[in-house]
Amino acid sequence: MASRIGGCRRPLLLLFLLSLASQTAFSWKQDEFRNCNQTPFCKRARSRKPGYCTLIADQVSISDGLLTAKLIPRPIPNQEEGGEDHHQIAKPLLLSVSIYQSGILRLKIDEDPALDPPKTRFQVPEVVVSEFDETMLWLSRVSTETLDGDSAPSSVVYLSDGYEAVLRHDPFELYVREKSSKSRLVSLNSHQLFDFEELRVKNEGEEWEERFKGHTDTRPYGPQSISFDVSFYDAEFVYGLPEHATSLALKPTKGPGVEYSEPYRLFNLDVFEYLHESPFGLYGSIPLMIAHGKTGKSSGFFWLNSAEMQIDVLAEGWNADSGLSLPSDQKRIDTLWMSEAGIVDAFFFAGLGPKDVVSQYTAVTGKPAMPQHFATAYHQCRWNYRDEEDVENVDAKFDEHDIPYDVLWLDIEHTDGKRYMTWDSVMFPHPEEMQKKLAAKGRRMVTIVDPHIKRDDNYYIHKEAAEKGYYVKDSSGKDFDGWCWPGSSSYLDVLSPEVRMWFSDKFGFDSYKGSTPSLYIWNDMNEPSVFNGPEISMPRDALHFGGVEHRELHNAYGYFYHMATSNGLVKRGDGKDRPFVLSRAFFAGTQRFGSVWTGDNTADWDHLRASVPMILTLGLSGISFSGADVGGFFGNPEPELLVRWYQLGAFYPFFRAHAHQDTKRREPWLFGERNTKLIRQAIHVRYMLLPYFYTVFRESNTTGLPVMRPLWMEFPSDDATFSNDEAFMVGSSLLVQGIYTERAKHVSVYLPGDELWYDLLSGAPYKGSQTHKLVALEDRIPAFQKAGTIIPRKDRYRRSSTQMVNDPYTLVIALNSSQAAEGELYIDDGKSFEFMQGAYIHRRFVFSNGKLTSLDLTPNNKKSKFTSQTVIERIILLGHSPGPKNALIKPGDGKVEVGLGPLVLETGLGSSSSFVTIRKPSLPVDKDWTVELV
Amino acid sequence: MKVAFFLSIAILSLLASWSSSSPSLSFLGIAPQDENYFRKETIKCRNGSRKFTKAQLNDDFCDCLDGTDEPGTSACPEGKFYCRNVGHLPTSLYSSMVNDGICDCCDGSDEYDGKVKCRNTCWEAGKKARDKLQKLIDMYREGVTIRKREVEQAKEAISKDKAELSVLKAEEKSLDKLVNQLKVRKEQIEKAEGKEQLEKDNEDRPNVQENFESTEASGKEDSLTSEDDVIGLVEQEESKSEHEDTNVAEDGSESIEDMSKEEIGRLVASRWTGERTGQVEETGSGADSNEGKDGSLNKPSDGDSEKNVYDHHQSSITDDLDSSSVVHEPGLDKQTQFLGFTIHIQSWLRKMQDVSQNLLRSVSWFSSPLDNLDADKIRKEYKESTARLSSAQERISSLTEKLKHDLGVDGEFYTLYGQCFETKQDKYVYKICPFKEAVQEEGQYHKTQLGYWEKFEESYSAMLFSNGAGCWNGPRRSIKVKLRCGLKTELTDVDEPSRCEYLAVLSTPLGCLDGKLKELEGKLEMLQKEKPEGHDEL
Structure with missing residues (x-):
């Protein structure tokens, strides 16, 4: 309480000025972070002209199932050097192309280890999953053809049934093309911007150091950057490259008609009060780009590299004067990729549709983990719930107001002086008892554990880590010492498997005192955030396990920390409890370890709006379990904004309210009766849809598809959806449109496809392929169920999702034009890994010809089984004309009543319309049956 | 009493057995009166939307959106479940709590599907509640009596103040007149004296005595105000310099480069926390030492009350970590002083008026040479009257200030005027002065304004102080002080539920309202009625 009195005690006029100054002085400062011009490798690469690269592929052959070649400089006939800017490689580079099942091509280019480079270049370990390696196709055959106008041949290998890969020898170029039409899909080095700075010995008098804002980067290995161009064909838009607060369809950053813009930067940074529209890099990085066009086909490109990366999306006509000829009949988007270090380890995804590309990408980096059921419900967070009494009061108030919630979160102040995995003994003297009280109501707790370790010899984690040498080292080899919440701190070197192993053991109940089985974890500041470091992060010349420089690893540091934490929770539960770990930093593959949120957003309408493209982009990049802080982290939302945020957030995959410590309290009941009711209804909608959400989470877990999807993923041929990032799909049955303006009277929503859409709560039908101008209602944002789908719900609200386990289901069948519909329901124990042995219920519901059938989708050979006594209590048919009085159930020949009933069991939320309802069929959810309307 | 109680129980149980004593399953969750x-x-359905059959009552399927048909199940989200809780108070639960595996009703009736077994704890809980309620009622009874007494006293004091005010105003008028007359006379005399001075060179100057209590008092006031001004100025300059420092530290990158690694770390951390750090902190500590000066400046003017505070601290420290105490404002001492003075001035005034009138009359206006004795007398009278007049005016303004406040429906809060209440929590001392201000003190010199008096809220059950010191990136501080019934007036439970919005509880007999007492007594009566058979409380 009042711990920061010193900050503001003069009740004077000048305080106003002071606060003005603090607004400007403390908000996001562009000049604190490097732009491309201040980043030599970026500046160099960005200024190059097409045709710069003079490499050719030499000694092309098949070996060990790979297509291999050496990249060498093209012999220059008249002995002249290229322009002075032209950098020539000194030693041949090794190139290999490998092909994997389902149309994935992997390209690697590195220095030849046989030629003794000064250092092994870093390859990011443990991102590509081992199952992926097993899907490699053994190449045995390469065909050769000479393309029109080429003097040298090209080598062609099989990629998939529809696609093949072409390696053009001179000039060096690699692309994927359709077998039949020969039209290109995606290509690399078509504009000959490829460059690879080989490691070398420093020339005399050469200056390798770089300085920025008083920080010096010693750069002991000198320049080592890589850059190249990638082109996507038949593409209208490119997407991906999280994390930026920007539109879903990536705007061009360079070329005709583009105002000066930075490239999209991928460099994990803790940015204070980030802007809602900027190509500036935020907390996480995934170098994945997906292109999509009117053909309905998508392609993808992923560069596995964890060094700083900058990517330009080039506007049409950027290369008007290059003189290079590319297929002109295909609409193309060119991009330029630049990285400070590492190797080329790139994946080309020749997807058919958008879902295939995401599926291919997650075949490489792993499918999203199946979350525990509770984690898909509502989370209540604040910096900070002050003490045990505060926790108890907040918990009690939820019950008092009949608002469900599943998890209460504790931010950094719960610790003893920001020593993570300890408790403030005054504020939280009985942590176990506190968690048990919550657990008695089926609720969990989450505490924060950050990677900076307070340098205090009396702190057990520091003591051990220091003794064992488990910290990241500075360039001189001493433990790196930076400043973060606890003051002077060191950072665990989580690149080392040994350190991760050791750290994960710290989550054991015997080690983490005061933790109980209902406690889960939140990783913050893992970019890593270093308050006194360059760009608020770690110096690039800091050293990790195996002599790896921080510059090479930076974007994956948070990933490895998240991994160690997640594995710690698995170990803690003897492999029987799925972990829940929320992380702010992320990298390719993070989806295997937990969820992510979009960091420190702000309580304004722009940030509400920006949350949708941010979450959609994360979903396209494998991270399906993500969300934005409901209400906005900084600042105080007006009640209307808060309500709208709850209404939108209820459809985020990860649904958590959070607030900065300087903000006013904003628990749902603090804004008057009306707003309390509105927030309760928003949360109720989420709880009602939990069975559907959990089913979609399982789909994501098996296929890699996002939970929250862009419209074009479900309607890939409808180009009206391509740049729509204000509406989104949840799974394939539900479309949601946010309301992003204050006192909105109307809201426009585009409904794609030819079928009808039914208002989720009122049941009103709307035509597809149209933009509808709807009256903006106070109590909901527009949400629609697609005709032809069946959504499973639970219509009884409880304190938390835990008490809903045995509650009966409602099925909402939205009939399409042929009076048919289909949907799925997935159920498991909600917590263990038994589902991986087959212990789950997975039903497909098919409605046609007036008959609903429940089919079993579980495999026959499962090792474990899951059963449930739960029944279906209600079946609602949207788009069915009234008339049927009864329904016959088989097996058993039972007869139940059919009548008219409401769509939603909450006054005010639904409408007065009634729909054909099968009353109390009491169908067992885990059995085969049919229900026929008569 | 005892007999009557048993009788009522007997009648009740008779009534209970007349109707169904335990609800059948279909009547589950329905209040007996319904x-x-x-x-x-x-x-x-209660909302009139539709009808349902008896078979649909509590059949675990929701037919009425308002939950009419499912009072005993969880089928309707808007349903309410009635627990009889015999031996304790009946309650009404949200349907979401029915059969959710958690025992909510003390009679356990909300969990009947066999998944959990709930013990009936109504009798124990009821007894506890009754005992607690009884204690509360006892306290309320006593508190209500005290409150009545205080209201009477306040009424009396207010009318006394009002009477005094009207007397003072009348006297102000006549004093004003007298002073003017004396002034004219004095000037005449001085003019004449000037003339005489020319003639008589070796005339001694008259000796003037300035030893009136009232003059002293007003002098004190003056010096106080001027010191306040000085403090204000110092503060203004401080925050100005802080402001500039922040700018310097934040803007030029050069200054960041000049900072140590630790300073940079602190500075960046401060963006999130709003804490002042590094260079800025130095300014902060500078401000502290200035405040130290403030403290010492204040000391001579109200040293007594400072001592008072100190004594209380001593005792509070020995008491407990959290303790509370009453402090009299310096103004109060002055007030008592004035009260005596007012009585004095009245008799003095009458005498003085007589004397002066006589004097004015008796002195021959144009006689020369002047009677020295008369001249001195006039001067002395003038001086005294002026002093009296300004004291009276001062008293008038302080009474007007006091009486202009909203002192409650019956003026009951009169007694809180001029008082301060303190409590210590951790390292902070919270000090609430009704009708004035609320501050938080850390140590001797570190003082934070939590707010200035604004008004009573929630029909005189809370006091609001607002517009206190501003918060980093946030609102100005404010504090709400809730009044709770207590036999002594003391401050308890200061809290900061939302950042910079404080909440405190002042327990005081003024919070013991008769209406609330009646309500509590009614509640207790209800509780005692619900006594089940087989238990004997008495």
């Missing part, structure tokens, strides 16, 4: 509503074959 049972008749459900006795028909066709029942209406």
